[in-house]
Each structure stands twice: as C-alpha cells, then as structure tokens.
Amino acid sequence: MTGAAIRIEGLTKAFGPNRVLRGIDLDLPAGAVTVLMGANGAGKSTLVKVLCGVHRADGGRVLLEGRPFAPASPAEALRAGVVTVHQAIDEGVVPDLDVASNLLLDRIADGSVGVASARRLRAAARPLAEAVGLAADLGAPVRDLPLADRQLVAIARAMAHRPRLLILDEPTSSLSEAEARRLFGLIDRLRAQGVALLYISHRMGDIRRLADRVVAMRDGVIAGLFEERPLDTAGALRAMLGRDLGEAELEPAAGGRPVLEARGLVLRPGARPFDLVAREGEVIAVTGLVGAGKGTLAGVLFGTERPAGGDLRLDGAPFAPASPAEAVGRGVFLVPRDRRRNALVPDWDIGRNLTLPFLHRHAAGPFLRPRSETALGRRMVEEMGVVCQGVRDGIGTLSGGNQQKVVVGRWLAEPCRLLVLDEPFQGVDIRARRDIGARLRETAAARATLVLVSEVDEAAEIADRILVMAGHTIVAEHVNRALDLGAVMREAAEAAA
Numbered sequence: 288m289t290g291a292a293i294r295i296e297g298l299t300k301a302f303g304p305n306r307v308l309r310g311i312d313l314d315l316p317a318g319a320v321t322v323l324m325g326a327n328g329a330g331k332s333t334l335v336k337v338l339c340g341v342h343r344a345d346g347g348r349v350l351l352e353g354r355p356f357a358p359a360s361p362a363e364a365l366r367a368g369v370v371t372v373h374q375a376i377d378e379g380v381v382p383d384l385d386v387a388s389n390l391l392l393d394r395i396a397d398g399s400v401g402v403a404s405a406r407r408l409r410a411a412a413r414p415l416a417e418a419v420g421l422a423a424d425l426g427a428p429v430r431d432l433p434l435a436d437r438q439l440v441a442i443a444r445a446m447a448h449r450p451r452l453l454i455l456d457e458p459t460s461s462l463s464e465a466e467a468r469r470l471f472g473l474i475d476r477l478r479a480q481g482v483a484l485l486y487i488s489h490r491m492g493d494i495r496r497l498a499d500r501v502v503a504m505r506d507g508v509i510a511g512l513f514e515e516r517p518l519d520t521a522g523a524l525r526a527m528l529g530r531d532l533g534e535a536e537l538e539p540a541a542g543g544r545p546v547l548e549a550r551g552l553v554l555r556p557g558a559r560p561f562d563l564v565a566r567e568g569e570v571i572a573v574t575g576l577v578g579a580g581k582g583t584l585a586g587v588l589f590g591t592e593r594p595a596g597g598d599l600r601l602d603g604a605p606f607a608p609a610s611p612a613e614a615v616g617r618g619v620f621l622v623p624r625d626r627r628r629n630a631l632v633p634d635w636d637i638g639r640n641l642t643l644p645f646l647h648r649h650a651a652g653p654f655l656r657p658r659s660e661t662a663l664g665r666r667m668v669e670e671m672g673v674v675c676q677g678v679r680d681g682i683g684t685l686s687g688g689n690q691q692k693v694v695v696g697r698w699l700a701e702p703c704r705l706l707v708l709d710e711p712f713q714g715v716d717i718r719a720r721r722d723i724g725a726r727l728r729e730t731a732a733a734r735a736t737l738v739l740v741s742e743v744d745e746a747a748e749i750a751d752r753i754l755v756m757a758g759h760t761i762v763a764e765h766v767n768r769a770l771d772l773g774a775v776m777r778e779a780a781e782a783a784a
C-alpha cells in the first residue's frame with residue numbers, strides 16, 4: 288500500500304429532509320481493495336455518486352492524491368481517473384450505441400478519435416476490449432449484451448483514463464460464477480498496478496475473496512474499520528447492523544396436497560429425466576451453479592420454454608403452458624431476476640410499482656382509484672420493511688435493495704397456486720434477506736413455492752427442502768435440517784464437473 292489515494296473528510300449529503308451522508312471520514316489507499324458494507328439504504332451508492340460526480344456534496348471535502356476533488360459531472364471524474372461501475376449498470380454505458388463506440392465514447396467526445404468508418408472504430412476499440420477480457424462482438428449494440436459484458440464495457444471505457452480509483456457498486460449481484468471470476472481477476476490486476484479500489488457488496492463470498500480492509504457504514508456514517516488479518520467480517524456485520532444477527536431458525540414443514548407434479552421431466556434434449564413434487568405450504572429451494580438449469584426450469588413452468596419430454600401437472604390437471612399469460616391464468620407466478628430490465632417501471636412511483644401486477648383491482652372503469660392503490664402500497668411497504676419517505680415517491684429514489692423488496696413484495700401479496708422466485712435476494716442486505724424470507728414463509732400456506740438461488744446459505748435460510756441441480760437435472764435432495772452446507776455445495780460442484 289502506498290498511502291491514501293483518496294481522503295474523504297466530513298462529507299455530508301441530504302435529499303430534502305433525508306440526511307443520507309452525515310459526515311463520512313474515510314481513506315482509500317492505493318493498491319488495496321476497500322470493501323464497503325452497509326444495510327440497504329445506508330448511503331453507500333450516494334457516497335459513490337458524490338465521488339464520481341453524479342451528486343454534489345453539501346459539506347465536507349474529498350482529496351484526490353492530496354488535491355481537492357469535487358467533480359461537477361461524471362465526465363470530469365472520469366478524466367481525473369475516478370472510474371465507477373454503478374449498481375444500475377446502464378448508468379455507465381449508452382445502450383443504443385455499439386460496443387466499439389461505447390469504448391471510445393470519451394475520445395470521440397473530446398475529438399481525439401474521429402467518427403471514422405465502423406471498421407476503423409472497431410480496430411481502435413479492440414485493444415481496450417482485450418485489456419479487460421471482453422470477448423463481445425464490437426459491432427453489437429450494448430443493449431444486446433449480457434450484463435457482465437455491459438459491466439466490462441463500462442470498465443474498459445474507463446481504463447483509457449488511467450484509473451486512480453475504481454469503484455464497483457454491487458457488480459456481481461447478477462453475474463454468473465465464471466463472469467464473477469473474470470471480474471475478480473481484473474480487480475486483482477488493477478490492485479497490483481496500484482489502483483485504489485472501493486468495492487460494495489452484500490455477498491460474504493465476494494467480500495472474503497477480495498477485501499484487504501472492510502469498512503462498515505451505518506445510517507450515513509462510518510461505523511467501523513477492519514484492517515487486521517484475519518478480517519473480522521462478523522464484527523463488520525455487527526457494526527453495519529448495530530446489533531448481532533442470530534442464526535435463522537426454521538422448522539421444515541412437510542407440505543399438504545401436491546400442487547405441481549413433474550414426472551420424467553426432461554429439461555433439454557439429453558438431460559436426465561427427473562421427478563419433482565411441490566406441495567401446498569412448502570418452500571422448496573432449487574440451488575446449483577449458474578448454468579445448472581434453474582433458469583430453464585423456471586422458463587418451462589412459466590411458459591417461455593418447452594421441455595424436451597415428460598409430464599407436468601398442476602393441481603392434478605395437465606399443465607403445459609405455451610405462454611406466460613397461460614401460466615398466470617393457471618395461477619403460476621414468476622418473480623424474474625434482473626429487476627431493472629424485467630420488473631420495475633422507472634417512471635412510476637413506489638406505490639404503483641408495488642401494485643403493478645394487480646392494476647385491474649384498483650381500476651374503476653378505465654381510471655385507477657388512487658386511494659385504494661395508495662392503501663395497498665402503504666400496507667406492502669409496511670409488511671416488507673421498504674425504507675422510503677412515501678409511497679408516492681419515484682421508484683428511483685429507493686436504494687437498490689429496497690427496489691428489490693418492492694419487486695418481491697408485490698407477488699407475495701397476491702394469492703397464487705405456484706410461486707417461482709428467481710434469485711429474489713439480489714442486492715439485498717442480510718437483515719432484509721431475513722425479512723423477505725420470513726414474509727415468504729408467512730405467506731406460503733396456500734401455495735407451493737419454488738425459490739431459485741445460487742448461494743446455498745440463502746437456500747438454507749428459507750426452504751423446507753433443498754434440491755440441487757446440475758446438468759439440467761436434479762442430482763440431490765435434502766430436507767433442511769442440520770445440513771452440512773459445505774457438503775451440499777461440493778455435491779453441486781462435483782455433479783457439474
């Protein structure tokens with residue numbers, strides 16, 4: 288470590304009456320990864336947005352290599368070497384432009400690269416892409432890229448500026464294992480080159496893998512700094528929550544009558560057939576590495592994919608949905624992953640986003656009845672513990688984890704036969720994860736629930752039964768009692784190998 292690249296002194300920021308940063312004091316040394324932990328809404332992304340020129344601080348100051356630094360815009364921060372990969376990835380790229388143009392955006396803007404032929408642009412962009420291990424088609428619009436590649440585009444674009452500080456705000460919450468490993472490799476290289484890194488995550492696995500030091504933030508102040516080896520992550524959790532979080536306890540239920548029955552289900556040609564029964568009142572977690580087939584299972588149940596063989600029944604009747612509309616009509620709901628794309632309407636307020644799937648209930652003829660919608664919105668905000676000022680505020684004013692509570696919460700409010708949740712804990716802090724999990728179990732009695740998660744400790748927190756998938760089939764099944772989670776993970780990895 289070569290001293291503090293960045294020094295933050297007494298930084299404050301409020302949104303109206305909401306004092307989000309209340310005097311942040313923090314050094315970020317060069318050549319080290321500082322992990323920032325904090326509950327949803329603690330102010331992490333707000334701090335990031337002040338550092339990278341999206342927001343102006345109200346008070347305090349930032350020193351970059353000893354000189355005062357108060358960027359008026361993201362472009363100015365980028366020129367000074369402060370590079371940010373945002374939680375909402377599309378803040379770092381222009382989705383409608385192709386990859387090459389995105390990589391060269393800043394040079395096109397400052398005139399150092401002319402808007403030449405597409406071929407010349409691509410040739411100029413190629414080294415930038417290679418430097419970060421981005422293998423995408425340089426002529427494709429960024430909008431069509433998987434999220435991991437869009438992130439790499441944002442990082443690659445920034446690398447041209449000789450980064451001094453790279454900030455990653457929950458970069459892995461929707462990445463696959465392989466994509467996350469590629470990102471971690473890049474982080475290791477940048478650390479070795481003496482870049483200061485600020486890494487925000489709720490995932491203990493990432494934190495243990497990357498952290499040189501851990502900073503806990505609570506209610507807009509730094510509540511703890513942990514630098515001694517081995518890093519005291521339990522202490523950091525305690526500092527960010529203000530208390531100890533005990534073990535999640537649950538008594539696995541056996542479930543009532545079968546809701547979903549799969550016999551000899553073949554998810555794709557060549558995969559081994561399997562049986563699956565999901566009963567009323569039961570919460571089943573399906574875990575396995577990314578690519579194991581969890582997404583295909585969700586697609587088959589929701590009518591977006593066809594199985595290669597087998598027989599499906601719902602409440603005893605044949606079930607082969609040809610579309611999501613048909614699945615929903617039969618009482619099968621899916622809470623999708625990647626909420627920015629699939630689940631939230633950015634122009635709508637919190638209340639309307641919460642009631643989105645059920646708008647017809649709150650409509651009188653063609654008009655919405657705002658009062659009944661507001662009442663339902665308020666109730667759901669309460670039940671899910673969404674941290675917000677009011678249900679009529681824009682959804683964009685919520686922190687990332689609280690947006691996730693909105694996405695999940697609205698589906699729990701509505702009766703259905705089979706509820707499938709695909710990675711419902713993305714970006715959610717550990718306490719909120721427990722809250723969502725508890726709510727999920729409280730509401731589970733009258734339906735069957737399938738939760739798809741790649742982290743096995745998440746499965747253990749919520750499920751009565753845990754199924755392990757690999758190679759598009761189910762390779763193991765456990766009742767969730769006194770489980771050795773390490774063994775379950777090894778089982779998934781071995782079956783995949």
Ligand SMILES: Nc1ncnc2c1ncn2[C@@H]1O[C@H](COP(=O)(O)OP(=O)(O)OP(=O)(O)O)[C@@H](O)[C@H]1O
Pocket residue numbers: 302305307325326327328329330331332333334374674675683684685686687688689714716
């Ligand atoms: N543009 C905005 N307008 C009004 N309030 C905002 C805005 N951005 C953030 N807030 C509020 O500031 C507080 C902190 O939000 P922030 O996004 O910084 O949290 P976070 O620590 O990043 O949480 P998460 O882990 O959920 O991403 C929240 O109460 C949020 O509602």
Ligand SMILES: [Mg+2]
Pocket residue numbers: 331332333374456686687688
């Ligand atoms: Mg955030």
